[in-house]
Amino acid sequence: MSGSDVLFAPVNGADHRNVNGVLLDVVRAGKGRIKRTIYPAGFRWVTGMKDVAHTDLCMHAHIGFIVCGHVQVRFPDGCTMDFTAPSAVVIEPGHVGWVVGDEAAVLIEVDFEGDTAQQFGLPETHRHD
């Protein structure tokens, strides 16, 4: 395997899941997890994940690195963030997101499930102060 193929291949030793076409590979790491997520082209959180999350916004913090593709997120106050690979990614809880363009986005994250923002010392929500 070479080039960008390895970014899309099943992760060795990971727990694989397909959630409405979003491919998740998760490996446990102590209290946390190392996670590779492939968001397909055309993905929008509102149509692809909202029903699974049972919340109006994605309430996860995202800490990691986008290795392929282009993602935008928006907070309720109208602020947006734009991540094009290769970029570090830091997104506070309480947002919606979507894939831009016709290429899948591949995000590699470290998380602590529902406790990620607190563990990293991030605000629990997006704010200006």
Ligand SMILES: [Zn+2]
């Ligand atoms: Zn803002």
